[in-house]
Amino acid sequence: MDVRPLRHFAAVAETLHFGRAAERLGMTQPPLSQSIIALEKTLGAPLFVRSKRSVRLSPLGEAWLPEVLAALAAVDELPTTARRLRDGQTGLLSLSFVSTADYSVLPDLVSRYSRAFPDVEIGLVEATSDVQIPAIVAGERHAGIIIPPSDRALPEPLAYQRLVSEPLIAAAPAAWIADGRLAVEDGMLAPATIVDAPLILFPRTVAPAFHDLVTGYFARLGRPAHIVQEAIQMQTIISLVSAGLGVALVPASLRNLARAGVAYVEVRDPPTLETGLAWRRDDDTPTLREMLRLVGV
Structure with missing residues (x-):
């Protein structure tokens, strides 16, 4: 349906006078009357009850007017909406993240972005790096917070920006430290113990x-790692530590995950874990562009 007849109907409905409505619209009365008649023919019912002295809305016209006004307001808003979408001020940002990021870079990054662009919907999905990378390549996600391969080699067309590097620390059953099963020297787990x-x-x-x-850290200490349990989420790993099933090496930011029965202790000469942002080089989505600007790309 053409928008112009809707504007004609709204003008007549608001003035209840064809002459004044035509003046408001900057047109003459005959084509306005013809436009309303054509619209009524399309709808199959009259929008106005006309007499020689007055014009009033028909029951259909009265019920339809709020819908027409809302539709016209939405049409009038389209240019502004387009500009906001173009500038990344509204729309969707789809962001995946590894579980370790939930305790380090993710909260601050999402908070800063949300403050800068409160009208953008952020779709967050937790996933391991091996799941994220093909999803980003396939265009299923705009970006992902990942742990990069050790050689930083990512498939084309992905780009990468480091966000944080942090040492690993030990998450250990607190009872094992209390009863001496794990020796602590100068506030660190002794290598012979770990x-x-x-x-x-x-x-x-x-x-x-x-x-x-x-496992490379254990190799440097001269022993292969004695792996007794595996889990794909950091929260699960910490729960297993709490249950007394073993120790784990985790990013230092995991201290933010308090769990009864778990003690976080530094280790000597710790390995460093890097976490960063991956995205498609050819993705020109405005919301992604503003996210990259926020992280300094």
Whole structure:
């Protein structure tokens, strides 16, 4: 349906006078009357009850007027909406993230972005890096917070920006420290203690970079890691530590995840975990563009 007859109907409905409505619209009365008649023919019912002295809305016209006014207001708003979409001030940003980011960079990043662009809907999905990377390549996500491969090699057309690097610390059953099963020296777990401890770790299939970082640390200490349990979420790993099934090496930001029965202790010469943002180089989505600007790309 053409918008012009709707504007003609609204003008007549608001003035209840064809002459004044035509003047408001900047047209003559005959074409206005013809436009209303054509609209009524399209609808199959009269919009006005006319007499020689007055014009009033028909029951259909009275019921339809609010809908028409709302539709016209939406049409009038379209240019502004287009500009806001163009400038990334509204729309959708789809962002995936590894579970470790939930305790480090994710809250601050989302908070800053939301303050800058309160009308943008942020779709958050937690996923391991191996799931995120093909999803971003396929265009199913705008960006993802990932743990990059050790060689930083990502498939085309992905780009990458480091967000944070942090040391790993030990998450250990508090009771094991209290009863001396894990020795603490100068506020750190003794290397001889940690190499003999049962380890809880991400499976290598879902987190190869993190897995290799941890097992490489044990190799430097001269012992292979004694892995007794695997889990794909950091919260689950901490729960297993709380249950006394073993220790885990986790990012230092995991101290923000308080759990009864878990003690966080530094280790000597800790490995460093890097977390960063990955996105498609050819993705020109305005909301993504503003996210990249926020992180300094």
